[in-house]
Amino acid sequence: MKIRKSYGSNGERSVYIHENKKDESILVAIPSLEWSCYFTYDEAGEELQERMMKSLAERTDDSEANELSGRIRGWTGEM
Known part of the structure; x- marks a missing residue:
């Protein structure tokens, strides 16, 4: 599991990323x-980022949702 920090307009968020190589899947969580x-x-x-952004927008404002979804896409793309 990797833990990343996202610093944005709404403060710091810890983002937990777990990669399951056997199942070729990723689980991302933001406990806060x-x-x-x-x-x-x-x-x-692109479709995944849009899905994450819509889901995050239910929990926070649109600008932070866009920011977080872009960062998550970048971090998971590096794996």
């Missing part, structure tokens, strides 16, 4: 928002 997202390697891309 009580939010998580599960996806497979095949789902990574």
